[in-house]
Amino acid sequence: ILADKGQHRHFMAKEIHEQPSVIARALGAWISEDRTRVSCAAEAIDWRAVPRLTIVACGTAHYASHVAKVWIERVARLPVEIEIASEFRYREPPLPRGGVTMVVSQSGETADSLAALRYAKAMGQTTLGLVNVTTSTIAREADVALPIHAGPEIGVASTKAFTAMVLCLSALAVMIARQRGVIDAAGERARLDLLSTVPRLMAETIALEPQIEALAREISEAGDALFLGRGLMYPLALEGALKLKEITYMHAEGYAAGEIKHGPIALVDETTPVIALAPHDALFDKLASNMREVIGRKGRVAMIGDADACAEMSGEVWRSVTLPRADPLVAPFLYAVAVQFIAYHAALAKGTDVDQPRNLAKSVTVE
Numbered sequence: 489i490l491a492d493k494g495q496h497r498h499f500m501a502k503e504i505h506e507q508p509s510v511i512a513r514a515l516g517a518w519i520s521e522d523r524t525r526v527s528c529a530a531e532a533i534d535w536r537a538v539p540r541l542t543i544v545a546c547g548t549a550h551y552a553s554h555v556a557k558v559w560i561e562r563v564a565r566l567p568v569e570i571e572i573a574s575e576f577r578y579r580e581p582p583l584p585r586g587g588v589t590m591v592v593s594q595s596g597e598t599a600d601s602l603a604a605l606r607y608a609k610a611m612g613q614t615t616l617g618l619v620n621v622t623t624s625t626i627a628r629e630a631d632v633a634l635p636i637h638a639g640p641e642i643g644v645a646s647t648k649a650f651t652a653m654v655l656c657l658s659a660l661a662v663m664i665a666r667q668r669g670v671i672d673a674a675g676e677r678a679r680l681d682l683l684s685t686v687p688r689l690m691a692e693t694i695a696l697e698p699q700i701e702a703l704a705r706e707i708s709e710a711g712d713a714l715f716l717g718r719g720l721m722y723p724l725a726l727e728g729a730l731k732l733k734e735i736t737y738m739h740a741e742g743y744a745a746g747e748i749k750h751g752p753i754a755l756v757d758e759t760t761p762v763i764a765l766a767p768h769d770a771l772f773d774k775l776a777s778n779m780r781e782v783i784g785r786k787g788r789v790a791m792i793g794d795a796d797a798c799a800e801m802s803g804e805v806w807r808s809v810t811l812p813r814a815d816p817l818v819a820p821f822l823y824a825v826a827v828q829f830i831a832y833h834a835a836l837a838k839g840t841d842v843d844q845p846r847n848l849a850k851s852v853t854v855e
């Protein structure tokens with residue numbers, strides 16, 4: 489079947505725009521009918537006895553896992569280790585007795601991720617496969633397959649699969665928290681209420697496309713770009729830089745904002761856009777001082793923040809885009825849309841092949 493772009497110029501645009509409905513569908517599939525509790529196949533595991541969750545993935549799925557690490561550690565108080573599959577499989581790390589290893593993969597066919605799954609299985613781990621393609625090898629070979637319900641993703645640069653992974657992993661965190669007695673039924677409902685705000689907030693962010701497009705056009709004129717974030721925004725900075733590299737071929741780096749003084753600040757001059765992912769959360773003051781370090785070296789800070797954050801930095805930053813206010817745990821979904829649009833519109837400005845970027849494959853099934 490030929491997949492349909494609808495009214496969009498590219499599959500990537502269609503897939504960015506359909507995220508609110510994808511997230512609503514994924515959430516619906518991961519919760520009970522009365523919408524009071526998470527309901528998924530991973531409930532069969534006794535999470536009270538699990539000492540550690542190891543998550544293995546490649547590319548965008550790896551960054552989604554980094555967002556999930558924060559969710560699972562913060563909400564469920566379960567230690568999480570994240571690994572790149574191509575490193576994990578050859579390092580042959582010891583894995584804790586009774587541990588769970590989860591492989592996250594849109595296609596379910598990535599060669600390194602599959603090899604990592606087989607290694608974890610051989611090491612006696614309980615294995616989970618969080619996948620989009622439910623007929624895939626990883627789904628078949630994992631002890632428990634967990635679908636993200638994103639629907640077919642055609643654009644090589646992953647968008648809706650990223651946010652669907654984050655959503656499902658967030659729901660998983662809530663279920664683990666309940667099983668481990670970290671939250672009660674009311675706490676679980678509160679978390680689910682929070683997640684149910686995501687589709688609306690993402691739609692509001694998508695409505696800001698013209699503003700993000702204007703920024704992206706300016707960014708596309710630079711040679712390099714730096715993405716900065718802290719906490720949950722750090723993996724979003726990594727994902728933003730990856731998206732920009734993948735489809736514009738610009739050089740971009742994502743960095744933990746607190747680390748720039750240990751190197752990347754040396755790159756900053758008046759031509760480098762520094763995209764700061766800056767919701768007004770508990771880490772905002774720290775990020776604000778990082779933005780000021782950049783501004784003090786004549787760097788061009790493009791701030792993506794909420795109204796409070798943008799108000800605090802107005803008059804100082806080069807550009808700003810104001811996203812809706814959101815709970816810190818929900819903010820990653822909104823900032824994901826923003827960095828996707830930056831890459832997409834920068835690529836349009838450059839005239840690159842958005843859906844089929846050079847040298848990249850949708851799924852890397854050979855090493």
Ligand code: G6P
Nearest residue numbers: 547548549593594595598646849
């Ligand atoms: C390829 C794709 C990326 C994807 C990565 C992992 O590099 O171009 O978009 O993130 O593989 O793919 P997976 O299917 O395992 O999520």
